[in-house]
Amino acid sequence: EAADTLIAAGHAYPCYVTPDELDEMRKQQVARGLPPKYDGRHRNLTAEDRQRFEAQGRKPVVRMKLPERDERVVVSDLVRGKVAFNSKELDDQVIVKSDGYPTYHLAVVVDDHRMGITHVLRAEEWLPSTPKHLYLCKWLGWEPPLYAHLPLLLNDDRSKMSKRKGDVAAEAYRAKGYLPEALVNFLALLGWSPGDDTELMPLPQLIERFSIERVTKAGSVFDREKLNWMNQHYLQQMPAERLFALLRPFVAKTAYAGEDEALLRKICATVQPALVTLADVEKHLGLFFRPDGAPLSADVLRVTETATALQVFRAFRDQLARTPELTAATFPLLVKAVQKETQVQGKSLWEPLRAAITLETQGPDLALVADVLGKEKILARLDLALSRSAA
RNA sequence: GUCCCCAUCGUCUAGCUGGCCUAGGACACCGCCCUUUCACGGCGGCGACAGGGGUUCAAAUCCCCUUGGGGAUACCA
Numbered sequence: 001e002a003a004d005t006l007i008a009a010g011h012a013y014p015c016y017v018t019p020d021e022l023d024e025m026r027k028q029q030v031a032r033g034l035p036p037k038y039d040g041r042h043r044n045l046t047a048e049d050r051q052r053f054e055a056q057g058r059k060p061v062v063r064m065k066l067p068e069r070d071e072r073v074v075v076s077d078l079v080r081g082k083v084a085f086n087s088k089e090l091d092d093q094v095i096v097k098s099d100g101y102p103t104y105h106l107a108v109v110v111d112d113h114r115m116g117i118t119h120v121l122r123a124e125e126w127l128p129s130t131p132k133h134l135y136l137c138k139w140l141g142w143e144p145p146l147y148a149h150l151p152l153l154l155n156d157d158r159s160k161m162s163k164r165k166g167d168v169a170a171e172a173y174r175a176k177g178y179l180p181e182a183l184v185n186f187l188a189l190l191g192w193s194p195g196d197d198t199e200l201m202p203l204p205q206l207i208e209r210f211s212i213e214r215v216t217k218a219g220s221v222f223d224r225e226k227l228n229w230m231n232q233h234y235l236q237q238m239p240a241e242r243l244f245a246l247l248r249p250f251v252a253k254t255a256y257a258g259e260d261e262a263l264l265r266k267i268c269a270t271v272q273p274a275l276v277t278l279a280d281v282e283k284h285l286g287l288f289f290r291p292d293g294a295p296l297s298a299d300v301l302r303v304t305e306t307a308t309a310l311q312v313f314r315a316f317r318d319q320l321a322r323t324p325e326l327t328a329a330t331f332p333l334l335v336k337a338v339q340k341e342t343q344v345q346g347k348s349l350w351e352p353l354r355a356a357i358t359l360e361t362q363g364p365d366l367a368l369v370a371d372v373l374g375k376e377k378i379l380a381r382l383d384l385a386l387s388r389s390a391a
Numbered sequence: 392g393u394c395c396c397c398a399u400c401g402u403c404u405a406g407c408u409g410g411c412c413u414a415g416g417a418c419a420c421c422g423c424c425c426u427u428u429c430a431c432g433g434c435g436g437c438g439a440c441a442g443g444g445g446u447u448c449a450a451a452u453c454c455c456c457u458u459g460g461g462g463a464u465a466c467c468a
Contacts, residue, residue, distance in 0.1 A: 097466040128463040350428030
């Protein structure tokens, strides 16, 4: 309907040039050192011309008919101020494709008008096509919306980050275990800041404090490290119940999906302080369920094979064997007893213990882990460490 | 090529109406402290006004040029 209106008013016209012909045309222009541009060859077709093309079975596109004379078009942008373009630089843009579908340019103008859109906030890449949208509005007799062209999100090499290239769709971040609140908070800070040093802001606060005047002009690199930090922050804050609910789909993807639910719940709570993303739960789960005979890292071997380590293991094994019940609260007591007995303390005491018990050199609080693992398992692993050294 | 946008630490940024900036914060990195372990946390360190001209008593802040980066130049959005 809008296209028909424009054609009737002489602001648009059917164009029968085929993609192949356009290709050829541009190639020749480039060869002659000219900028590739539609040359307007179908701007003024006669009725006969049209009939001839129709008879050939050609389906036309509809193109905007930009003014013959050069005009100055000024875009008033909420973040960039006034930006001037020359209509001469613009092309007779296709607004309806040969399959009858409108292109973005026509669709966005018509759609926004019908929906009563007052503000168009879009990325900077759209700034150069805004003059076209302004023409469309003008010809259709509509008041254009207010525009704000936001800075681009950039890859590490400072090129434009595109949702059509790479693994950067919002869904991809969800799949990688990032929380919506973390992503939103992080994204809000790319190209905008509240003006003070506040960085951690939940959505309601973001909404309250946001103002378009404080939007920056330069593009910003998407820094995964900072996102990680923020994600971890929100993860640590989270109540255990909600965390477990969010963790479920990630647990479901692992080999441990069928384990006892109460146990999984306990593990998730234990592991919370060590999570950077939800997906990290997988590797931590492995820590609890890995088979005793699994291959060990060089670090684990290094810290479990010292003379001091062996001394600690023997003492701890004895302590543990004599303990009726092992809990997160009693574990440190056992370690304390070992310290007294062996005179080993601090890192040289805890590090080998952790490595022998969890088969990792890092992880959540050892007492908590030990509680989940249970007495029998720990005894078995200590024996294993002892026998490894004996061999 | 042409048009347009942009330019403060490695990254995100504060600084916008010029003096309070020997340029502040955050992430990352490095120390120290806390913790008998891991992490959290606390403290500190490293680290930037792209260059050159102006304007001014005074410029990161205003103007110009250069350089650099990015975007757009599709029957994609």
